Amino acid sequence: MSNSNTTNFTNPSTFILLGIPGLEADHIWISIPFCAMYAIAALGNFTILFIVKREPGLHGPMFYFLCMLAVTDLVISTSTLPKMLSIFWFNSREIxxxxxxxxxxxxxxxxxxxxxxxxAMAFDRYVAICNPLRYSTTLTNSVVTKIGLAVVMRSGILTLPYPLLARKWPYCRTNIIPHSYCGHMAVVKLACADIRINTYYGLFDFLSVIGMDVFFITVSYIQILRAIFRLPTKDARLKTFGTCISHLCAILALYIPGLFSYLTQRFGHNVPVHFLVLIVSVYLLVPPVLHPIIYRLKTKQIQGRLIQLLTHKEF
Known part of the structure; x- marks a missing residue:
């Protein structure tokens, strides 16, 4: 395996991932928190899936969306961490x-x-709080399935140009990716071509998806807060708002690290490369780790079933 720059090839059959550039000597130590975070993410999300599947009382729209979130978190972490750990532990850099x-x-x-x-979870909270009497007739299994399919199709279609554009370009400079995984821009920066279309599409995808999603979430919560403030007592308002805490924490766990990671990559030109790569690598693990912790602590149904499971009581 060669770790030197290569200038006499086109469209290499393999790339070389460096892991955390500049911190190769510390890869073993860096792997410890990464491995721990991956174990927590896997255990936490599998636990949520197991509890929801086993308990019929949790077979509802809110928990179906939560299961979708758990599966998504598992796929994201599993897509990156095993290869990342193989780089840290075995210096297995080829991909x-x-x-x-x-x-x-x-x-x-x-x-x-x-x-x-x-x-989708914001819409669930909106219907549950603003139109509680129509909740069961609005969010039927059929509607939840259609929402899930729409989310999957949107993601699949919007992401498809990334690998198609990356495959299109010739690569004749180097096959070394100074990163711990194959991110879109990390790969296409190695191309011997004008990649402005990749940059523009990446910016469009980020702003349109995040912009649209944040807009719909904001509108939902404006309506939710209006409904909450119309409740007659303070206890009722606090109790109703409490049902949104888990979702709000999940939003913060995704968007705040994501925004920080995006801004750091776009504008952190004077930031050391190893710091940028470390931040982006950690970002992919933050939501998968925090989401199951948030929902286990803040959702009484899941917390109760988990306690029963740990104390060997029947559900």
Missing amino acids: SFSACLTQMYFIHCFSTMESGILV
Whole structure:
């Protein structure tokens, strides 16, 4: 395996992932928190899926969307962490061109999907609080399925240009990616071509998806807050708002690290490369780790079933 720059090839069959450039000597130590976060994310999200599947009382729209979020988190973390850990532990840096594009697609597709699921969950909270008497007739299993399919289709279609554009370009400079996974811009920056279309599309995708999703979430919560403030007592207002806490925390866990990561990559030209790569790598693990913790702590139904499970009581 060669770690030197290559200038006499076109369209390499493999790329070389460096991990965290500049911190190669510390990869073993860096792998410890990454491995711990991956274990927490996997255990937490599988626990949510298990509890919801096992308990018929949780078979409702809110928990269906929560299961979709758990699956999305599992796919995102599993798309990146195993390869990342193989780099840290075994110096296994090679990744085939096809595998690199596949990883790219899964990362961007399921990140977009995660945002769409949070919009669906905001709609669930809106119906539950603003139109509680119509909740069961509005969010039927059929409607939930259609919403889920719409989220999946939107993500799949919007992400498809990433690998298609990346495959289109010739690569004749180097096959070394100074990153821990195959992100879209990390790959196409190696192309011997004008990649402005990739840059423009990436910006369009980010602003349109995040802009649209944040807009719908904001509108939903404006209506929710209006309905809450119309309630007659303070206790009723606090109790109703309490049903939204988990969702609001999940939104913050996704968008705040995501916005910080995006701004750091776009405008952090004077920031060391190893810091940028470390921040982006950590960002992919933050939502998968925090989401199951948030919902286990803030959702009484899941918390109660988990306690029963741990104490070996029958559900």
